Amino acid sequence: MTVEKQLMRRHVLNVLSVLHPKERRIIRLRYGFEDGEQKSLSEIGDIFGLSKERVRQLEIRALYKLKKCLVKQGLDAYVDLLL
Numbered sequence: 001m002t003v004e005k006q007l008m009r010r011h012v013l014n015v016l017s018v019l020h021p022k023e024r025r026i027i028r029l030r031y032g033f034e035d036g037e038q039k040s041l042s043e044i045g046d047i048f049g050l051s052k053e054r055v056r057q058l059e060i061r062a063l064y065k066l067k068k069c070l071v072k073q074g075l076d077a078y079v080d081l082l083l
Helices: 005-017 021-030 041-048 052-072
Strands: none
Touching: 005 021, 005 052, 021 041, 021 052, 041 052
């Protein structure tokens, strides 16, 4: 992992607090923040009892909130790395 990615990861973890608990957990699972292993939409759906489409919708909403927060904090450079 590059230094840039490590810094971005640290900042993103700090701004996860702006998310609702379910959105936060989805992002943590999806991007491997919990155990280093990225989970699929289906796997996350099984954990929450949701369809993979609903998980995708929640992920998109959470990423939008994170991007908004990063821009507000002057960390716009990290927005492109979120995808």
